[in-house]
Structures are given as C-alpha cells and as structure tokens.
Amino acid sequence: MNAADVTPSTNGRARQAWARSWTHLRIERRSTTWCRVTFDHPPINTITAATVEELAELVGLIEQDPDLNVVVFDSANPDFYLAHYDTEHDPGRTAALGVGPTGLHAWLDLLVRLSRAPVVSIASIRGRARGAGSEFVLACDLRFASREKTLLGQFEVGLGVVPGGGPMARLARLAGRGRALEILLVADDLDGPRAELYGYVNRAIADDRLDDEVEEIASRLSSFDHDAIARTKSYVDKVTLPDDREFPSPLADFFERLGRPAVQERSARLEALGLNTDSDLERSLGRRVVEAFSG
Amino acid sequence: MNAADVTPSTNGRARQAWARSWTHLRIERRSTTWCRVTFDHPPINTITAATVEELAELVGLIEQDPDLNVVVFDSANPDFYLAHYDTEHDPGRTAALGVGPTGLHAWLDLLVRLSRAPVVSIASIRGRARGAGSEFVLACDLRFASREKTLLGQFEVGLGVVPGGGPMARLARLAGRGRALEILLVADDLDGPRAELYGYVNRAIADDRLDDEVEEIASRLSSFDHDAIARTKSYVDKVTLPDDREFPSPLADFFERLGRPAVQERSARLEALGLNTDSDLERSLGRRVVEAFSG
Amino acid sequence: MNAADVTPSTNGRARQAWARSWTHLRIERRSTTWCRVTFDHPPINTITAATVEELAELVGLIEQDPDLNVVVFDSANPDFYLAHYDTEHDPGRTAALGVGPTGLHAWLDLLVRLSRAPVVSIASIRGRARGAGSEFVLACDLRFASREKTLLGQFEVGLGVVPGGGPMARLARLAGRGRALEILLVADDLDGPRAELYGYVNRAIADDRLDDEVEEIASRLSSFDHDAIARTKSYVDKVTLPDDREFPSPLADFFERLGRPAVQERSARLEALGLNTDSDLERSLGRRVVEAFSG
Numbered sequence: 095m096n097a098a099d100v101t102p103s104t105n106g107r108a109r110q111a112w113a114r115s116w117t118h119l120r121i122e123r124r125s126t127t128w129c130r131v132t133f134d135h136p137p138i139n140t141i142t143a144a145t146v147e148e149l150a151e152l153v154g155l156i157e158q159d160p161d162l163n164v165v166v167f168d169s170a171n172p173d174f175y176l177a178h179y180d181t182e183h184d185p186g187r188t189a190a191l192g193v194g195p196t197g198l199h200a201w202l203d204l205l206v207r208l209s210r211a212p213v214v215s216i217a218s219i220r221g222r223a224r225g226a227g228s229e230f231v232l233a234c235d236l237r238f239a240s241r242e243k244t245l246l247g248q249f250e251v252g253l254g255v256v257p258g259g260g261p262m263a264r265l266a267r268l269a270g271r272g273r274a275l276e277i278l279l280v281a282d283d284l285d286g287p288r289a290e291l292y293g294y295v296n297r298a299i300a301d302d303r304l305d306d307e308v309e310e311i312a313s314r315l316s317s318f319d320h321d322a323i324a325r326t327k328s329y330v331d332k333v334t335l336p337d338d339r340e341f342p343s344p345l346a347d348f349f350e351r352l353g354r355p356a357v358q359e360r361s362a363r364l365e366a367l368g369l370n371t372d373s374d375l376e377r378s379l380g381r382r383v384v385e386a387f388s389g
Numbered sequence: 390m391n392a393a394d395v396t397p398s399t400n401g402r403a404r405q406a407w408a409r410s411w412t413h414l415r416i417e418r419r420s421t422t423w424c425r426v427t428f429d430h431p432p433i434n435t436i437t438a439a440t441v442e443e444l445a446e447l448v449g450l451i452e453q454d455p456d457l458n459v460v461v462f463d464s465a466n467p468d469f470y471l472a473h474y475d476t477e478h479d480p481g482r483t484a485a486l487g488v489g490p491t492g493l494h495a496w497l498d499l500l501v502r503l504s505r506a507p508v509v510s511i512a513s514i515r516g517r518a519r520g521a522g523s524e525f526v527l528a529c530d531l532r533f534a535s536r537e538k539t540l541l542g543q544f545e546v547g548l549g550v551v552p553g554g555g556p557m558a559r560l561a562r563l564a565g566r567g568r569a570l571e572i573l574l575v576a577d578d579l580d581g582p583r584a585e586l587y588g589y590v591n592r593a594i595a596d597d598r599l600d601d602e603v604e605e606i607a608s609r610l611s612s613f614d615h616d617a618i619a620r621t622k623s624y625v626d627k628v629t630l631p632d633d634r635e636f637p638s639p640l641a642d643f644f645e646r647l648g649r650p651a652v653q654e655r656s657a658r659l660e661a662l663g664l665n666t667d668s669d670l671e672r673s674l675g676r677r678v679v680e681a682f683s684g
Numbered sequence: 685m686n687a688a689d690v691t692p693s694t695n696g697r698a699r700q701a702w703a704r705s706w707t708h709l710r711i712e713r714r715s716t717t718w719c720r721v722t723f724d725h726p727p728i729n730t731i732t733a734a735t736v737e738e739l740a741e742l743v744g745l746i747e748q749d750p751d752l753n754v755v756v757f758d759s760a761n762p763d764f765y766l767a768h769y770d771t772e773h774d775p776g777r778t779a780a781l782g783v784g785p786t787g788l789h790a791w792l793d794l795l796v797r798l799s800r801a802p803v804v805s806i807a808s809i810r811g812r813a814r815g816a817g818s819e820f821v822l823a824c825d826l827r828f829a830s831r832e833k834t835l836l837g838q839f840e841v842g843l844g845v846v847p848g849g850g851p852m853a854r855l856a857r858l859a860g861r862g863r864a865l866e867i868l869l870v871a872d873d874l875d876g877p878r879a880e881l882y883g884y885v886n887r888a889i890a891d892d893r894l895d896d897e898v899e900e901i902a903s904r905l906s907s908f909d910h911d912a913i914a915r916t917k918s919y920v921d922k923v924t925l926p927d928d929r930e931f932p933s934p935l936a937d938f939f940e941r942l943g944r945p946a947v948q949e950r951s952a953r954l955e956a957l958g959l960n961t962d963s964d965l966e967r968s969l970g971r972r973v974v975e976a977f978s979g
Binding site for chain 3: 214235236237267268269290293295296297311314315317318319322323325326327329330332333334335
C-alpha cells in the first residue's frame with residue numbers, strides 16, 4: 095500500500111470534518127489549497143466558549159491538511175469583526191475549556207498553533223476587533239484592514255484587567271515598545287490608518303478595495319508550492335514568535351482579576367450600558383470604556 | 390496598627406517630598422494619580438549634573454508612590470524640550486554623580502528606573518531634544534511630538550563621541566537596525582513626521598492639538614486601576630527593555646572619548662559658535678554639527 | 685619601525701587593490717573616507733558567481749581600509765539595481781564559490797561581513813532589486829529608495845524555493861513578523877512608498893532628490909571620526925544582527941529545492957518568458973512570477 099492508496103480515504107475523512115456544521119463560523123473551501131472562514135455569530139461576533147471550541151477544532155483541521163496553503167478569516171458583519179470575549183455570565187464554561195495539545199489554555203493553544211501552522215493565515219478585517227478579537231487578529235500571519243471601517247484595540251486595562259491572550263508578547267514585537275504600551279495601557283481604539291502606522295496591521299486598504307486585494311493575495315498563495323511556503327514561514331517563526339512560556343502568566347492574571355468584585359462591578363456597569371449587544375457602547379467601546387470607572 | 394493607620398503620615402511625608410523646591414523642574418500634582426513635570430532650565434533646557442540629581446530624586450518619588458498612574462513630561466520652552474547634556478566645563482561635577490541603586494551611573498540609573506516604574510511616563514515633546522535630551526525621551530514609555538515644532542536627534546557622532554545614555558539599545562528596538570543606524574551615525578535632526586515614520590515617537594500630532602491630546606490620554610490613564618497598568622506594563626517590559634548590561638560600555642566610551650583633545654577642540658569650536666546658548670547653532674545643531682570638524 | 689613608517693606602503697598596496705579592473709562594478713574613490721560603488725552588469729545587473737567573487741574581494745578591501753567611513757552602492761542602470769541571482773545554467777560555478785572567512789558560503793559570508801564592517805554601507809536604490817538583489821540591499825546599513833522608480837521583492841517562494849541569502853532573518857527584524865511574512869510568502873514587488881511604510885528601506889525619496897540626498901548623507905559621514913562611527917555601529921550590531929547560525933539552513937534549502945525537477949521546469953518557463961533579460965517579465969516579475977506555476 096503506498097501513499098496514493100491512502101490519500102483518498104484520508105481526504106474523504108478530512109472533507110467530512112471540514113464540512114461539519116459550524117455554529118459561529120461559515121467555512122467555504124475555495125479549493126484544495128484555499129479556505130475562507132467567515133465569523134458569523136450575531137449580533138456582534140462575540141467570542142464565547144463555543145467559539146473557542148470551534149476555532150480549536152478548525153485549527154486542528156488546518157494543521158493536518160497537507161494541501162492547504164492559505165486561510166482567510168473575514169466577518170459576515172461589516173461593523174464587527176470579532177467584538178471581544180463574552181463569558182456569558184458563566185465563568186465555568188470558560189474554565190471547562192481546559193488545555194490544548196501545547197499544554198496551554200484552549201484559547202492560547204489555538205492561537206499559538208495557528209501561528210505555527212504550515213499555512214498562511216490572513217485576517218481580512220472590517221469592523222471592530224477588540225480584546226480577544228484583537229488577540230485573534232494578532233495571531234494570524236497577515237493582517238489587512240479596511241481603511242475606513244476598522245477599529246482595533248485592547249480595552250482590558252480600561253476595565254481593570256490584564257489582557258490575557260498574548261497581546262503584550264505579540265504587539266511589543268510588531269509595533270515596538272512605545273506603541274505597544276500605548277495600545278495596551280491607554281486602551282483606546284485605533285482606526286485603520288493608525289493601525290497601519292503602528293504596524294498593528296500590515297496595511298490599511300480602501301474599504302471598496304479590501305476584498306479584491308485580499309482575494310488576489312490569497313489567490314497567489316493558493317497557487318504556490320505548499321512546502322516552500324511552510325519552510326519559509328518556519329524560518330520567520332524562529333525569529334519572531336514569542337516563547338510559549340510568555341503566555342500563561344498574563345492569562346492567569348486576567349482570570350484572577352476578572353473575579354475581583356471591583357472588576358465585576360465595572361463589567362456590570364458596562365453591561366447596563368450595552369456591552370455584548372449592538373449598542374453605541376460597543377460601537378464606541380474604546381472611547382466609552384472609561385465609563386466603567388465612573389459609576 | 391494597620392495599613393490605613395500608617396498611610397496618612399506616609400502620604401504626608403510623600404507630599405512634602407514632592408513639594409520641595411525644584412531648580413530645573415516644575416512639578417504640578419494634578420491629582421493623586423496624575424503628575425505633570427515641566428522642564429524649566431533657561432535658556433535652552435540643557436541637562437546638567439544638577440538636572441540629573443533632581444531627575445534621580447524625582448524617579449525615586451515616582452517609584453514609591455502607590456497612587457500615581459501617569460507622569461507627563463513637557464517643557465516651559467516651546468523651542469527646546471531638553472537641549473542636550475552640558476558639563477559646564479567641570480567634568481568633576483558629572484563624575485561626582487556616582488552610581489544609583491541599580492549600580493549604573495546616575496544618568497543611566499534614572500533612565501532604566503523610569504522605564505521600569507509601575508507608572509506610565511509620557512514625553513510630550515515640543516522643541517528640540519538631542520543627545521541626552523533624546524535619551525530621556527527614549528526612556529519614557531510613550532512619546533508624542535509636535536508635528537511642526539519637534540527636532541530629535543543624537544548628534545554625538547558628529548562631535549566624535551559615542552552616544553552614552555543608551556540610544557543604541559533603545560532606538561535599535563524601536564526603529565529597527567537601518568533607521569537606528571541612520572539616526573545615530575548620520576547624527577542629523579529628525580522632524581516630527583520623520584520621527585513618527587521611524588517609530589522614534591509614537592505619533593506626531595499637530596502642534597495646536599498636542600497639549601489637548603496628551604491631556605486626554607493622561608486623563609484616561611489617571612482614571613484606570615494602578616495595578617492593571619503596572620502588571621500589563623511589566624509584561625511588555627520583559628520583552629522590550631534592554632538588559633541593563635548593555636548600557637555601561639557605551640557610556641564608558643563616551644566619557645573616554647569626551648576627554649580626548651580632538652573632541653575638546655571640536656566642543657570648543659561649537660561653543661564659540663553658540664553651543665549651550667539660544668543660538669542659531671543650537672536651533673540648527675543637526676545640520677551645523679559638521680562645523681565641529683571644519684575648523 | 686612605527687606605524688607611520690608602514691602606512692604609506694600599505695596604503696600604496698591598498699590603492700592598487702582598489703584600482704584593479706572590475707567586471708561588474710565601477711568603483712570611484714571619492715576621498716580617503718568615501719567610496720562609491722556602481723553596479724554595472726548589463727543588461728539588468730544580475731548577480732552571478734563572478735559578481736559574488738568581486739563583491740567578496742571588495743568587502744575584504746572595505747574591512748581592511750583604516751580610513752574609509754562610508755560606501756555608497758548605486759546602479760548604472762536606472763531600471764535595475766540588482767535584478768537577482770543568475771546561475772548561468774551552470775550550478776557548478778556557484779558551488780565552486782566555496783566558503784568565506786566566516787565559514788559561511790561566499791554569498792552569505794560577504795553579506796555578514798559587510799554588515800559588520802566598521803564602515804557605513806548605503807544602498808542608493810533606483811530600479812528593481814529582487815531575490816539576491818534584495819538580500820544585498822538588506823545587508824547594507826542604510827537603504828534609500830527612489831520613491832517612483834523602486835521595486836523590491838523576494839520572489840523565490842513564487843518559484844517554489846526558499847530565499848537563501850538571509851531575508852527571513854533580516855526582514856523579520858526590520859519589518860516585523862506580519863510584514864516580513866507578506867514580503868516573503870506573497871512574493872510580490874513592493875514599490876518605494878510601501879517599502880518605506882514596511883521599514884524595508886529607511887526612506888523613499890523623490891527620484892529627482894535621491895542622488896543629492898544620498899550625496900549629502902555620505903558627505904556628512906565622510907567628514908566624521910572613523911572610530912566614533914565604528915564603535916557606535918558595533919553597539920547597534922550587537923542588538924540587531926542575526927546570529928550567523930541562522931543563515932546556513934535556509935541556503936541549504938534553497939540549493940536543495942533549486943535542483944528539483946519541478947523548480948527547474950518553472951525556471952525554464954520563466955526563462956522562455958524573458959527571465960535574465962530586459963523583458964516585460966523582468967520588469968514585472970513580482971506580478972508575473974505566478975506564471976511559473978501556470979504552465
């Protein structure tokens with residue numbers, strides 16, 4: 095029995111796995127080498143324990159697919175790419191996520207595995223991506239943002255917690271110390287042009303050009319040799335990816351602080367103002383997060 | 390006796406320490422969480438041994454203040470933020486500064502301690518900051534510069550010395566190798582837009598907006614939780630701050646070269662042209678430093 | 685016998701070495717401290733084994749010249765700075781280059797030695813620099829590019845190989861992970877403004893200003909103290925240069941993949957379309973390299 099004999103049935107099983115029904119994602123396999131994943135979790139694409147489970151499964155499929163060259167992540171909602179994490183008033187669900195194959199918490203695990211996968215991951219960003227949404231974007235290989243319709247940010251310090259999904263490690267290396275400290279500590283939104291200036295994204299692209307340009311880039315990548323991509327990426331990984339050991343401590347801080355009464359009060363205050371819904375608060379969270387402290 | 394019993398008197402002593410009379414600084418405590426420090430050392434805000442002593446004391450107060458979230462450093466002189474170091478023809482005064490708590494020379498010591506302090510330091514830059522003035526700016530966490538009225542530079546190589554206060558370590562990490570080498574070796578001034586492009590500052594802001602934008606940022610930070618700021622900053626520190634051991638050798642080079650007759654001659658030539666005074670030479674030092682070699 | 689006695693004859697021998705006749709380079713010694721090297725290998729300034737040999741010899745002269753402060757590399761051809769490597773259908777010539785003093789392959793060896801030389805190397809870029817041409821540019825200390833007439837890129841992944849001359853190591857540190865991955869994996873050309881935005885070059889300069897600005901910068905550097913430049917650069921080197929051990933493995937990958945039949949077929953396809961000649965394919969290689977896969 096040779097490899098060619100085995101491949102069809104493996105591919106058959108793989109196709110089935112990709113084709114399962116997803117709750118917060120829509121997946122379109124453009125070709126054997128190219129996949130498009132669309133976040134679709136109304137009303138504002140929050141990330142919940144269920145989203146993490148689906149993304150973890152997806153990353154597993156991406157890792158094991160010998161043909162895949164490129165995965166594009168976009169959003170069904172033009173105003174929200176990925177709002178942020180939502181514990182759904184049940185921290186137990188998040189706790190139950192456990193750890194992934196790397197030994198890291200499921201969220202960190204899927205992000206570091208996506209970063210290392212022998213596939214080019216592209217965040218095609220239109221709308222808001224904050225907190226864990228920004229962390230997802232930062233774990234992708236390439237980031238292209240709508241010049242007019244992007245807001246990126248880590249608002250966590252504005253709530254009194256430490257960002258938990260690795261943005262200190264990733265932003266410091268992308269944007270340099272000064273700009274990373276500004277993003278993380280001032281905790282305000284960055285629009286497309288500023289995100290481009292700071293290196294938070296590769297480029298801001300005129301909104302009416304974004305989809306076409308990402309399509310063109312993905313199309314090129316889909317036509318290239320898988321192994322040449324994988325080997326070249328692996329050399330960049332060696333000098334740019336944070337050590338896995340940088341991640342657990344901030345996440346432990348995040349969970350510890352999230353449980354504090356003062357933080358719970360601030361969260362409740364923001365919820366009363368519209369957090370987790372398609373509200374003015376969510377649309378202007380960078381500016382309005384200070385209201386968490388003004389109760 | 391519990392903490393609450395102790396705090397008032399501690400705070401009383403702390404308030405007294407902050408309220409001492411300063412020579413080259415003006416200090417305004419905006420609130421328990423927010424402090425503004427204004428450089429005011431006519432005519433051009435040179436840094437002397439006395440400035441270093443005051444800044445070292447100030448950094449000590451910043452480190453020990455449990456309430457402080459943010460310190461903004463600006464200048465009383467719109468043309469000069471911090472001109473550069475001035476030995477005042479008495480190298481003995483500089484030598485007498487000795488070492489600080491880190492074991493580093495007083496200047497390096499206060500810069501590394503400011504960088505690590507659990508407080509957000511902001512340089513609000515209008516006017517010229519060169520040499521040690523640029524080194525101070527680089528040790529702050531965030532840097533915002535007047536788009537029209539900023540000139541930043543490390544002119545030291547133009548005098549024949551090695552910059553001593555750590556800009557090789559800091560600029561290389563902020564601006565990348567190529568741009569750091571240009572700033573340090575070409576030794577010319579960068580205006581606001583170029584400083585922004587190179588990552589030397591976070592952002593260049595229109596001059597008539599600078600004060601308001603910095604005020605807004607500081608106001609946000611002053612309202613946040615101290616510990617969330619401190620913890621988040623500490624994680625960025627771990628991956629961005631140079632090792633203390635990078636600093637002493639360039640400073641030793643600086644002092645050794647400063648004593649050479651050729652450097653003394655060049656310094657004398659620049660002094661005759663107006664160094665350390667509000668002169669055209671000081672206003673155009675980046676361009677005119679080459680005159681040090683043309684005697 | 686003291687140093688002064690030796691210098692004249694050493695200088696005499698050195699002058700002779702510089703004045704030898706060069707095949708792919710033109711060398712103009714502007715002064716004892718300033719040298720201009722012009723790539724002149726019609727029709728498109730490809731890099732061949734002969735170019736590598738000459739550059740290796742040149743770097744040796746640069747390293748040993750006690751007076752030299754600055755070397756400017758420009759091109760005699762306004763459309764091509766350095767096209768890319770050309771094996772001339774004879775891989776044996778490339779193999780015969782052997783290793784240099786660092787123990788690295790001749791190409792890597794001359795690049796790392798140029799980076800560490802106590803001299804400021806400046807790439808004054810007008811026209812196309814791709815593949816090994818881009819690798820040369822990345823090994824220079826400063827990079828200035830014609831805003832209108834520059835195209836930079838690493839097209840290797842578009843051919844199915846891994847870039848071999850160190851761009852993973854260098855671009856990751858200059859442009860950050862996301863932009864380095866885009867340049868290397870999407871394998872398309874960057875024009876001057878995008879190269880500036882990404883930190884691939886120090887600055888894009890209006891084409892009609894490029895020569896004057898580089899002249900002015902080189903003139904400043906030529907007037908400065910050699911040792912102050914060398915020491916200052918050495919401190920930046922310590923925190924920015926890749927470890928030599930990062931280089932051999934990607935180059936081995938490059939050679940191994942270059943020998944594969946699929947890559948040879950793609951190369952042949954591009955040659956049929958005009959590779960290595962002044963053709964539309966070469967002028968638009970970033971866009972058209974995908975034709976290598978569309979045979």
